[in-house]
Amino acid sequence: MTLTEQIRSLYGEMVETRRYLHMHPELSHQEIATPAFIADRLEKLGVEVRRDVGGRGVVGTIHGGKPGKTIAFRADFDALPIDDQKDVSYKSTVPGVMHACGHDGHTAALLGFAKAMVAIQEELPGTIVLIHQFGEELSPGGARAMIEDGCLEGVDAVYGAHLQSKMDSGRIYVRDGFLQASEDTVKIIVHGSGTHGAEPHNGVDPILAASHIMVALQSIVSRNADPLKELVVSIGKFHAGDADNVISSKAVLEGTIRVFDPELRALASQRLRTVVENVAIAMGATAEVIIENGYDSLWNHAEETDRVRIAGRGVVGVENVVEIDPVMPVEDFTYFTQAKPGAYFFVGAKMDDEQAVYPHHHENFDFNETAMLVTAEMFAAIYFEEQKLALDSIVPVLDSK
Numbered sequence: 001m002t003l004t005e006q007i008r009s010l011y012g013e014m015v016e017t018r019r020y021l022h023m024h025p026e027l028s029h030q031e032i033a034t035p036a037f038i039a040d041r042l043e044k045l046g047v048e049v050r051r052d053v054g055g056r057g058v059v060g061t062i063h064g065g066k067p068g069k070t071i072a073f074r075a076d077f078d079a080l081p082i083d084d085q086k087d088v089s090y091k092s093t094v095p096g097v098m099h100a101c102g103h104d105g106h107t108a109a110l111l112g113f114a115k116a117m118v119a120i121q122e123e124l125p126g127t128i129v130l131i132h133q134f135g136e137e138l139s140p141g142g143a144r145a146m147i148e149d150g151c152l153e154g155v156d157a158v159y160g161a162h163l164q165s166k167m168d169s170g171r172i173y174v175r176d177g178f179l180q181a182s183e184d185t186v187k188i189i190v191h192g193s194g195t196h197g198a199e200p201h202n203g204v205d206p207i208l209a210a211s212h213i214m215v216a217l218q219s220i221v222s223r224n225a226d227p228l229k230e231l232v233v234s235i236g237k238f239h240a241g242d243a244d245n246v247i248s249s250k251a252v253l254e255g256t257i258r259v260f261d262p263e264l265r266a267l268a269s270q271r272l273r274t275v276v277e278n279v280a281i282a283m284g285a286t287a288e289v290i291i292e293n294g295y296d297s298l299w300n301h302a303e304e305t306d307r308v309r310i311a312g313r314g315v316v317g318v319e320n321v322v323e324i325d326p327v328m329p330v331e332d333f334t335y336f337t338q339a340k341p342g343a344y345f346f347v348g349a350k351m352d353d354e355q356a357v358y359p360h361h362h363e364n365f366d367f368n369e370t371a372m373l374v375t376a377e378m379f380a381a382i383y384f385e386e387q388k389l390a391l392d393s394i395v396p397v398l399d400s401k
Contacts, residue, residue, distance in 0.1 A: 002392040002395060002396075003116060003120065003396055004380075004392055006396045007113070007116045007373070008373060008377075010112045010115055010116060010376070011112075011373045013115075014108045014112040014376065015372070017041075017107070017108040017112075018104045018105050018107075018372060019089075019104075020037075021037070021077070021099065021104035021107060022091075022092060022098075022104045023091070025079030025092050025094055025097045025098055026078065026097070027078065027079060027097055027138075028079075028135040028136070028137045028138035029056070029078075029134065029135045029142075031077065031078055034077050034078075034107075035051065035056050035057065035077070035132065036051075038077065039051050041111055042058070042060040042114060045114060045115055045118050046121075047060040047061065047118065048060065048061040053146050054134075054142055054148060055135075055142065056134035056135065056142065057132060057145070057146040057149070058130075059130065059131055059132070059146070059151050060132070061128070061129055062117055062127065062130070064123075064125050064126050064127055064128075065121065065122040065123060066125045066126075067125065068126025068387045069126045070127040070155050070156050071126065071128060071159070071386050071387075072128075072131055072155045072159070072340070072342075073110060073159050073382075073383075074132075074158065074333060074336060075131070075132055075133070075161075076103045076107075076135075076137075077103050077104070077106070077134060078103060078134055078135050078137050079092075079098055079100070079137075080098060080099070080101060080137055080361060081096060081097060082097070082098050082100045082363055083096050084097075084098035085363040086365075098363070100362060100363070100365040101361060102165070102349065102360070102365075105349070105367060105371065109161070109372040109375035110132065110375075110376075112372065112373075112376045113376040113379040113380060114128075114130050116380065116396065117383075119396035125389065126387055128383065129152075129155055133146060136331070139294045139295060139332075141332035141335075142332070143336060144332070144335045147335055147339050152340050155340050156340070156341070156386070157304055158340045159304070159308070159342055159345075160344045160345075161344070161345055161346070161347050162346050163346075163347050163367050163371045163375065164346045164349055164350075165349050165351070165365060165366070165367045166357065167347075167348035167349065169348045169349055169350050169352075169368045169371060170316055170320055170348060171320040171321070171322055171347075171348040172308070172346070172374070172378065173322045173323075173348065174300075174305055174312065174345050174346075175300060175323060175324050175325070176300045176306075177299065177300060177326075178261075178300075179299070179326055179344060180326065180327055180331045180334070180344075181232075181298075181326070182260070182262075182265055182294065182297040183294035183295055184256070184257040184265070184268075184291050185255075186235075186254065186255045186256065186257060186290070187253070187290040188213065188252065188254070188276050188288070188289055188290075189251075189287065189290075190206040190209050190251040190280055191206060191285060192204035192206030192209060192249055192285045193249060194246065195247050196246065196247070197243075197246055197247055200247060203249075204284045205247050205283075205285075206248060206250055207240045207241065207247070207248065208283060209279065210251035213253065213275065213287070214238070214253060217233055217275055218233070220271045220272060220275065224267065224268075225264055225267070225268070226264070229259075229261050229264050230259065230326065230328075231257075231258070231264055232258040232259070232328060233255065233256075234255050235253050236255050237254035238251070238252075239251070258328045259297070260297045261297075262297070272289065272291070294330060295330045295332045295335075296334045296335070296338070297334060298334040299334065299337055299338070300337065300342075301342060304341050304343040307343070307385045307386060308345045311381035311382045311385050312345075312381075314381050315374060315377045315378055331344065345378075347375050348368075348371065349371035350367075351366060
């Protein structure tokens with residue numbers, strides 16, 4: 001049996017693992033049972049395990065019997081505060097919490113990969129580091145804490161994958177350079193002077209000022225940013241007042257800044273503050289601006305991305321390795337590629353039934369489970385590409401672990 005055949009023989013186990021995790025989700029930075037489950041599973045395989053890395057993370061290490069590179073692979077395992085509405089046997093058993101982004105699939109794929117590689121451990125060149133990360137969905141995330149706690153010590157390169165429910169199954173999606181945006185959250189508090197709605201001249205209307213601010217913010221993208229660089233400044237919340245005949249004393253806007261280029265990120269924040277404060281003054285009001293920095297933009301290193309491409313051609317075929325444009329959702333895998341050479345890629349996981357296709361973070365989210373098999377095969381192919389060996393050059397010797 002080749003290594004590829006061994007990985008494929010573990011598909012049923014990956015599905016079982018994924019569905020168990022799907023039924024027992026835990027929120028970001030509240031994970032207790034999930035990391036314990038992962039660590040126990042790895043230890044049963046004979047993998048060296050560190051628990052509580054950076055807080056709630058788990059790191060497994062498979063030491064090969066021959067010299068070679070040390071390559072890390074990361075999977076996140078936290079869930080979201082969403083109520084699972086799918087009519088499936090593996091529906092979440094936790095009210096208001098579900099795996100709505102595929103992290104259960106990431107974990108199951110990495111565990112399947114680990115089991116397959118343990119079978120060739122003595123013949124394995126180099127070392128595999130298995131990074132099971134907590135808290136990705138909620139900034140500050142778990143990546144930086146795990147890195148600070150040494151999860152990348154001695155690592156030569158690091159890789160990660162994300163299952164994508166809207167991308168075609170059986171395909172790998174890659175890009176070097178910027179892949180995902182940075183995120184900063186914005187809160188703008190506009191202070192006016194409340195008065196009766198019939199006597200607006202006796203007060204300062206913060207709603208009018210906030211409305212002008214919202215319109216003026218559009219000039220940041222259209223007039224301050226290089227049109228060849230991507231930038232989004234969006235206001236998603238606008239709240240003021242509680243009565244139809246009263247002008248409130250305060251209006252609150254909340255939104256997000258998404259961008260790739262760090263210099264443009266700084267410019268957008270600076271211009272936002274300037275626009276808000278001066279428009280408020282022009283309208284007779286005052287304004288506070290609170291900007292909280294979220295994740296940095298995710299950069300893929302060229303050489304490591306090439307290895308993903310080569311691995312993908314072997315796993316899914318040349319025609320199914322797809323070059324993509326950068327996307328605006330954020331991801332704290334960025335801190336891994338800031339610390340070490342590495343690459344992050346997408347695995348198509350679109351359901352066969354179009355009626356069952358939903359976006360990430362949706363209450364009916366699900367994915368094609370065969371994508372886990374592709375992910376595990378990709379991790380193996382990338383590892384062997386790093387070691388300059390053919391994927392099936394080592395034949396597993398199966399045991400009862």
